[in-house]
Amino acid sequence: MKLKTIAMTGVMSLAGLGLVGAGAHAVFTTATASSQTLSAGTMDVVLSSPCAINGNNTSNLTLASTTGLGSSFMTTPCLITVNNVGTVAVTYTTIALTAANDGTPAGQALQAETYACFYGTEVNTDIGAVGFNESVPAAITQGPVGVSGTIAAGGTDTYYMVFYAGPTTNTGCGSDVSSYSTSVLYPQTPGTNAAATALGSEAEGGSFTPTLNLTYSG
Numbered sequence: 001m002k003l004k005t006i007a008m009t010g011v012m013s014l015a016g017l018g019l020v021g022a023g024a025h026a027v028f029t030t031a032t033a034s035s036q037t038l039s040a041g042t043m044d045v046v047l048s049s050p051c052a053i054n055g056n057n058t059s060n061l062t063l064a065s066t067t068g069l070g071s072s073f074m075t076t077p078c079l080i081t082v083n084n085v086g087t088v089a090v091t092y093t094t095i096a097l098t099a100a101n102d103g104t105p106a107g108q109a110l111q112a113e114t115y116a117c118f119y120g121t122e123v124n125t126d127i128g129a130v131g132f133n134e135s136v137p138a139a140i141t142q143g144p145v146g147v148s149g150t151i152a153a154g155g156t157d158t159y160y161m162v163f164y165a166g167p168t169t170n171t172g173c174g175s176d177v178s179s180y181s182t183s184v185l186y187p188q189t190p191g192t193n194a195a196a197t198a199l200g201s202e203a204e205g206g207s208f209t210p211t212l213n214l215t216y217s218g
Helices: 002-022 105-113 136-142
Strands: 045-048 052-054 080-084 090-101 115-121 128-135 156-165 208-217
Touching (some): 105 136, 128 136
Antiparallel strands (some): 090 208
């Protein structure tokens, strides 16, 4: 009898523990959270030049016209400043030359026989380089060419664009540089280009308007 009583007591005790465990699942809890507001920056690139007659501090700059060109000529080098007035850094992506002539045979000839030179201090390196130096038709035909270089928010870059004709015209750009280069130092010695022949009589009285187009990403 004593042994049976002890065995029954053990079974009842285990049953009691099971009942207590089934209803006792409460634990301590806590939680944390972190948040952050994100705001996109803005891209805003404008141009300025002392030679501009319209569009200073906008994205479309118009320089003063050059008239009375002779068979050999060189337009006045005008400093053009690229101002990053946005809140994010911008990187150059492409450069391209386009042009529109007056629609006359003379205007077409002037455009075809003129050379273009783009040069300036390379952004991020402070080294003067000839970006391209070739005939206007060649520059137009190649279309947009990939370029690089980053302008910080609030930063600037500068360049010059010169148009010319004549094998003895000293632009400092030297011989042909096609596509786009950052390795041809400016100025070159000699600074003339034998391939840039003087204008023919068929160009007399013509006019055309070249435009340099730069694109950026940010």
